[in-house]
Amino acid sequence: xxxxxxxxPQVAAAHVFDVDVSKLSRTDILSTYxxxxxxxxxxxxxxxxxFVLSIFFLEPRLKPVLLQATAFTVAHSITLGLAMYGLIxxxxxxVEPIIALSILFVAIENIMADxxxxxxxxxxxxxxxxxxxxxxxxxxxxxxxxxxxxxSLISFNIGVxxxxxxxxxxxxxLVGRWFADKPWYKQRVVVPVSVVIGLIAAYWTxxxxxxx
Numbered sequence: 021x022x023x024x025x026x027x028x029p030q031v032a033a034a035h036v037f038d039v040d041v042s043k044l045s046r047t048d049i050l051s052t053y054x055x056x057x058x059x060x061x062x063x064x065x066x067x068x069x070x071f072v073l074s075i076f077f078l079e080p081r082l083k084p085v086l087l088q089a090t091a092f093t094v095a096h097s098i099t100l101g102l103a104m105y106g107l108i109x110x111x112x113x114x115v116e117p118i119i120a121l122s123i124l125f126v127a128i129e130n131i132m133a134d135x136x137x138x139x140x141x142x143x144x145x146x147x148x149x150x151x152x153x154x155x156x157x158x159x160x161x162x163x164x165x166x167x168x169x170x171x172s173l174i175s176f177n178i179g180v181x182x183x184x185x186x187x188x189x190x191x192x193x194l195v196g197r198w199f200a201d202k203p204w205y206k207q208r209v210v211v212p213v214s215v216v217i218g219l220i221a222a223y224w225t226x227x228x229x230x231x232x
Contacts, residue, residue, distance in 0.1 A: 049165060053172040057179020060158055062186060067119055067224065068151060070217050072187045074126040075144055077210050079136035080196030085188055088144045093181050095148025096155055103156030104164065104173055110153040113232065119154050120224035122147035127218035130210055155180060 044052065061068055075088045102108045126147075129140075155176075164172045199205050 046168065046171075049168050050171060050175045053164075053175040054179040054182075056159075056162065057176040057181075058183045058186075059179075060155065060176075061180055061183025065183070067123060067221075068154075068184070069187055070220065071119075071123045071126065071147070071151065072184050073191060074123060074130060074214065074217055075140075076188055076191045076196070077213055078130045078133060078140075080192060080200045082188070082192055082196070084136055085192070086185075088141055089184055089188060091141045091145040092148035092151070093177075093184070095145045096152030096180070097177050099149045099152030100155045100159070100177060101173065103153055104159060104169075108153070110156075112154075112157050113228075115150060115153045115157065116232065117225055117228040118150045119147075120221050120228055122150060123221035124218050124225060127214040127221060130214040131218070134206075 061072075072089065072092075075092070076085050079085065099108065099110075103110065126143075159173075159176055195209065199209055202208075
């Protein structure tokens, strides 16, 4: 399972976009980019999924998790928009290793911390800025229709957000709802899951720095 997780990013990178948007209606274009945003998280965005799960497990109640997810969304929307307008052009060789490091950082914090720290939202916001640049690299390769540039960009962002919320809700239904209040939750759930996520993120970091 871990080997599959390590190999998935290479598979996930292969976004296929064989639709001629010039032949689509306004509604169909918005729907297309909404789906692209969603599928960039589920099932293709394993690194983003692991980051979202990392911010979930330490404090799996919906309110604090959704607060962090909102900060993450606002942040990645800023850098995604700036990149798509050509105002910033971050190289993938820098962005992708930092994305992996962000996952590793949060996983380690989950292991070390006894509770959710107030400054976690600021950390998540900062990492969201980096993840937005990662989203931009995908969206740049796909392109945006000139006649509906802003609408398509917003639609893609909404799709990304829906994917993230789906990950959170699934994690809450499977884990948070049943086990969050158990006295053994930290040792039996948070620590083992964070160790696995951290190992995967560490592997990605090395791979993206030295072998990409």
